[in-house]
Amino acid sequence: MKKIINDPYQVVDETLSGILKAYPYHLRMSKDSSRALVRADAPVKGKVGICTGGGSGHIPVFLGYVGPGLLDGVSVGNVFSSPGADDMFTATKEVNGGAGVLYIFGNYSGDVMNFEMAAEMAGMEDIPVQMSIVKDDVVSAPRSEKDRRRGVAGLFFAYKLAGAKADTMASLEEVKATADQVIEETCSIGVALSPCTIPAAGQPTFTIAEDEMEVGMGIHGEPGLERTKLKKADEIADIMAEKVIADLPFKSGDEAAVLINGLGATPPEELFILNNRFHDILQKHGIRLAYSAPAEPGVQDPAGRPRILAIFVAVEVILAYACH
Amino acid sequence: MLATKDMLAVLQAVASDFESHSEELRQLDAVIGDGDLGVTVGLGSKALREYLSSSDEDNIGQLLAKCGLQFNKASPSTFGTLLASAFMGAGKAVTGKTEIGTEDFVMIADGAVDGIKKRGKAEVGDKTMLDCLVPAVEAFKKELAGSADFKGALQAAVSAAEEGMKDTAPMMSKHGRASWHREKTIGVQDAGATAMYYLIESFARHLLSRI
Numbered sequence: 001m002k003k004i005i006n007d008p009y010q011v012v013d014e015t016l017s018g019i020l021k022a023y024p025y026h027l028r029m030s031k032d033s034s035r036a037l038v039r040a041d042a043p044v045k046g047k048v049g050i051c052t053g054g055g056s057g058h059i060p061v062f063l064g065y066v067g068p069g070l071l072d073g074v075s076v077g078n079v080f081s082s083p084g085a086d087d088m089f090t091a092t093k094e095v096n097g098g099a100g101v102l103y104i105f106g107n108y109s110g111d112v113m114n115f116e117m118a119a120e121m122a123g124m125e126d127i128p129v130q131m132s133i134v135k136d137d138v139v140s141a142p143r144s145e146k147d148r149r150r151g152v153a154g155l156f157f158a159y160k161l162a163g164a165k166a167d168t169m170a171s172l173e174e175v176k177a178t179a180d181q182v183i184e185e186t187c188s189i190g191v192a193l194s195p196c197t198i199p200a201a202g203q204p205t206f207t208i209a210e211d212e213m214e215v216g217m218g219i220h221g222e223p224g225l226e227r228t229k230l231k232k233a234d235e236i237a238d239i240m241a242e243k244v245i246a247d248l249p250f251k252s253g254d255e256a257a258v259l260i261n262g263l264g265a266t267p268p269e270e271l272f273i274l275n276n277r278f279h280d281i282l283q284k285h286g287i288r289l290a291y292s293a294p295a296e297p298g299v300q301d302p303a304g305r306p307r308i309l310a311i312f313v314a315v316e317v318i319l320a321y322a323c324h
Numbered sequence: 325m326l327a328t329k330d331m332l333a334v335l336q337a338v339a340s341d342f343e344s345h346s347e348e349l350r351q352l353d354a355v356i357g358d359g360d361l362g363v364t365v366g367l368g369s370k371a372l373r374e375y376l377s378s379s380d381e382d383n384i385g386q387l388l389a390k391c392g393l394q395f396n397k398a399s400p401s402t403f404g405t406l407l408a409s410a411f412m413g414a415g416k417a418v419t420g421k422t423e424i425g426t427e428d429f430v431m432i433a434d435g436a437v438d439g440i441k442k443r444g445k446a447e448v449g450d451k452t453m454l455d456c457l458v459p460a461v462e463a464f465k466k467e468l469a470g471s472a473d474f475k476g477a478l479q480a481a482v483s484a485a486e487e488g489m490k491d492t493a494p495m496m497s498k499h500g501r502a503s504w505h506r507e508k509t510i511g512v513q514d515a516g517a518t519a520m521y522y523l524i525e526s527f528a529r530h531l532l533s534r535i
Binding site: 083114 | 396397402408409412443499
C-alpha cells in the first residue's frame with residue numbers, strides 16, 4: 001500500500017497539526033495535551049459538554065465532529081489504539097461549561113476502560129460525567145448480547161442528535177437519554193473488500209483475494225461472518241439490509257435514516273448505486289426513507305480500507321438541526 | 325513500617341526491573357496477542373522511572389495513584405490501563421498515609437485486585453493477570469492470618485504468584501484480542517499474568533531489602 005507520509009511514528013501528530021492549521025476557527029489544542037482537542041470557543045457556558053475519543057485512523061471520526069451543534073471535545077489515540085484517560089480528562093475539564101459532560105464513544109474495551117477512568121478523575125474534581133457507549137455493529141454479537149457489540153458508524157447519529165439536544169440547554173440526563181435512545185435504535189453492518197495497513201506496521205492487517213468480499217468485518221480487521229466471492233451491488237445491499245432490518249423492531253410506517261459510507265476508499269458513485277437498492281428495500285417494508293446520506297462523513301479510513309457501511313436508524317426531527 | 329521515601333525507592337527499583345522484561349514479554353504476547361505488551365511495558369516503565377525520579381509526593385496513597393496515571397498516560401493499552409487501575413485502587417486504599425504497616429499492605433493488595441476487576445470485568449480463570457495476582461494476595465492474607473510474619477507472607481505470595489502464572493497455560497482466553505483465537509490460546513502461558521508475576525516478585529524482593 002502506497003502512503004504519503006514522513007515517519008510512520010509521526011503520522012498521528014502530523015495529521016493533528018495539519019488539521020489545526022486547516023481549521024483554526026473551529027478547533028484548538030487543549031492547554032495541557034497535544035492529544036486533546038476542543039472546539040475553539042470551548043467551554044460553552046451552561047451547555048452540557050460532549051466529548052468523544054478513540055484511536056486514530058478513522059477520520060472524520062472522531063475529531064471531525066467537534067464543532068457547534070455537535071461535539072465539544074475529543075481525545076486522540078495512536079492508530080487503532082485508545083487515547084489515555086489523562087487526555088480524556090484534559091478534554092473534559094476544558095469543555096465543562098458547568099452543566100457536566102457526556103462521553104459518547106464506540107464500544108471497545110480499551111476505550112471503555114480509559115473513559116471510565118477519566119470519569120472517575122472528573123468525579124474527583126466534582127465534574128458530573130455520564131457515558132453513552134455506541135454499540136451498533138449488528139454482526140459482532142446477537143441482539144441479546146448487545147453490550148458486546150462494537151461501535152461503528154452509529155456514532156454519527158448519536159453525535160448529531162445528542163449535539164442538537166445539548167444546544168437546547170437540556171440537562172446532562174436529558175442529553176444522555178437522547179444519545180441512548182439513538183444507540184438503541186441504530187444498527188450497522190460492514191462489508192470489506194480489501195485490507196488496511198497500519199502505518200507503523202507497514203504490512204496489511206490481513207489478506208483478502210481480489211475477487212472476494214467479507215461480510216461483517218470490524219473496522220480494525222475484526223473477523224466477520226463469512227467470506228464470499230464479490231457480488232453485485234444489489235446483492236450486497238440485500239445482504240446488508242436483511243441483517244439490519246431483522247435486528248431493529250421496524251414496523252410499516254416507520255421512518256429510517258440511512259448512512260452509507262465508503263471508509264475513504266469505496267468511491268461515492270458506488271455508494272449511490274447501493275442507495276438505490278436500500279431505498280427500494282425500505283419501500284418494500286413500508287419504511288419511509290427520511291434521511292439518506294451516501295458518502296456523507298461517516299467512518300473514513302486513511303489507512304486505506306475499502307468498506308461499505310449501511311446504517312438504519314429511527315429518525316427524529318432534531319436531525320435537521322444545523323451543525324458545523 | 326514503611327515511609328513514603330522507602331516506597332518510592334522500592335517502586336523505582338521495580339520500574340527498572342520491569343523495563344528489562346519488555347522484549348521477553350513482547351515475544352510472549354505476540355504468540356496469541358498483538359505483541360504490543362512489550363511496547364506497553366517498555367514505555368510505561370520508563371514513564372514510571374522518570375516520574376519517580378522527580379516526585380516529591382509526601383503520601384503513599386497519592387504516590388501509588390500517580391504511578392498508575394503516569395503508566396497509563398505513556399501506554400493506554402489494555403494492560404497499561406488495567407495496571408493503572410491496580411495502582412489507583414491500591415493508592416485509594418491508603419489515601420493520605422505517610423507511613424504504612426502490615427495491615428495497610430493487605431488493603432493495598434485488595435485495592436489493586438478490586439481496581440483490576442472493576443475495570444476489566446474479568447474473573448479468576450479467564451486467563452488474565454488476575455490469575456497471578458489473586459492467588460498471591462490470597463496466600464499473603466492466609467499466611468498473615470496464620471502464624472507467618474510479614475516476610476514469610478510475602479514469600480508465600482511470590483510462590484503463589486508463580487504457580488498462578490504457570491496455571492494460565494492450559495486456560496482459554498476470554499478477554500481482549502487473545503480471545504479471538506480461543507482454542508489456540510490453550511497451552512500458551514498468559515503474557516499479562518507473566519508480567520504481573522515479574523511485578524510481584526520484584527516488589528516483594530525490593531520490599532524485603534528495606535524492612
